[in-house]
Amino acid sequence: MNERYSRQELFAPIGKEGQANISAKHVLIVGAGALGTGNAEALVRAGVGKLTMIDRDYVEWSNLQRQQLYSEDDAKARLPKAIAAKQRLAQVNSEVEVEAIVGDANVDELQRIAAETKPDVIIDATDNFETRMIINDVSCKYGIPWIYGACVGSYGISYTFIPRKTPCLHCLLETMPVGGLTCDTAGIISPAVQMVVAYQVAEALKLLVGDEQSLRGKLVSFDVWNNQHTAIRVDQVKKEDCPSCGTNPTYPYLSYEMQTKTAVLCGRNSVQIRPAGKREYDLPQLADLFAKQGLRVETNPYLVSVSLGEHRLVVFRDGRALVHGTKDIQEAKTIYHRYLG
Amino acid sequence: MELVINGELIHVPDHIRTIADLLVHFQLNQKIAIVEVNAHIVQKQEYETTALCNGDRVEIVHFVGGG
Numbered sequence A: 001m002n003e004r005y006s007r008q009e010l011f012a013p014i015g016k017e018g019q020a021n022i023s024a025k026h027v028l029i030v031g032a033g034a035l036g037t038g039n040a041e042a043l044v045r046a047g048v049g050k051l052t053m054i055d056r057d058y059v060e061w062s063n064l065q066r067q068q069l070y071s072e073d074d075a076k077a078r079l080p081k082a083i084a085a086k087q088r089l090a091q092v093n094s095e096v097e098v099e100a101i102v103g104d105a106n107v108d109e110l111q112r113i114a115a116e117t118k119p120d121v122i123i124d125a126t127d128n129f130e131t132r133m134i135i136n137d138v139s140c141k142y143g144i145p146w147i148y149g150a151c152v153g154s155y156g157i158s159y160t161f162i163p164r165k166t167p168c169l170h171c172l173l174e175t176m177p178v179g180g181l182t183c184d185t186a187g188i189i190s191p192a193v194q195m196v197v198a199y200q201v202a203e204a205l206k207l208l209v210g211d212e213q214s215l216r217g218k219l220v221s222f223d224v225w226n227n228q229h230t231a232i233r234v235d236q237v238k239k240e241d242c243p244s245c246g247t248n249p250t251y252p253y254l255s256y257e258m259q260t261k262t263a264v265l266c267g268r269n270s271v272q273i274r275p276a277g278k279r280e281y282d283l284p285q286l287a288d289l290f291a292k293q294g295l296r297v298e299t300n301p302y303l304v305s306v307s308l309g310e311h312r313l314v315v316f317r318d319g320r321a322l323v324h325g326t327k328d329i330q331e332a333k334t335i336y337h338r339y340l341g
Numbered sequence B: 001m002e003l004v005i006n007g008e009l010i011h012v013p014d015h016i017r018t019i020a021d022l023l024v025h026f027q028l029n030q031k032i033a034i035v036e037v038n039a040h041i042v043q044k045q046e047y048e049t050t051a052l053c054n055g056d057r058v059e060i061v062h063f064v065g066g067g
């Protein structure tokens, strides 16, 4: 017996009993970027029993400014994030079982993880709403709480979704937000990340020790540069006829029609991406956004074309896109989500 | 008129009369936001018709995707 968790056990709402609970629980983190690495390190230090991390990306130099588990060696080796994260987490706390999955957090994979490994909490550390809507439906279907977190620039937001108690993301959003501002287009500073991580981990710990009455219950947002902080109680937004959490759920984001469809275009070294749900872009606004980042943009009334080194991304008004310069569907998806959210 | 927006007393130009106007003013009209006025959440379809009054307490949280 060592002193590893003594300070956390001295904290009365956790105590020895809470610590025993934490060490018996399983957390799934979807995404191993800034939020994913922050959440993972905190939960592994806190002694969670098992952690599963899933991510399809590899470590790049531009990640090191805020993705706290990665080193220069990982970027040099272009190590998959899930693998690099697992290696570092093993150094931090070898008592925790960490499962790293290098792959796409799609409908099939997230349902498999939910059904087979039964996580107690899901932490959202993704960078797009399409995956969040899948997490939301998985949460509703399998009765697993999930903690939304997101940040851009100096702004961050978080909410804890509890099946059958709180509204779900579908209730809050009604429609899927369409891209524009992501960390790769608007930048991000690490204190905004850390603030969201702090909110997510605190709520996760409350869930893991079973202290549900201490949950925040509010949608919280802040801006650490412009010094703002807001929290709104959103209980009244819960909809009885919600297709995800209502009385007759159909879990629309788990159905085939709502999934992003991709196809490698024969002989063209290009991938076509057709996003889930309905999107409609304001093309001049989108072109303007790309141009502001110093990217080379060409546009006409039907599409926006932007050059990205060896790739070219062409976006149509309905959100359909072509990624030229690759036959790799994962790479194309990564580029799509990076620039369009 | 003066509004308390996210806890801060802010003077907004006179042409702002509704929540829809306010969201345009803050360039949030293209984003998905939850808006609360005097502790009541306003439905999206009511943004155009919900008039704001001097001294109203408005909370705005908009959704972002990055992470």
Ligand SMILES: [Zn+2]
Binding pocket: A167, A168, A169, A170, A171, A172, A238, A239, A242, A243, A244, A245, A246
């Ligand atoms: Zn719902």
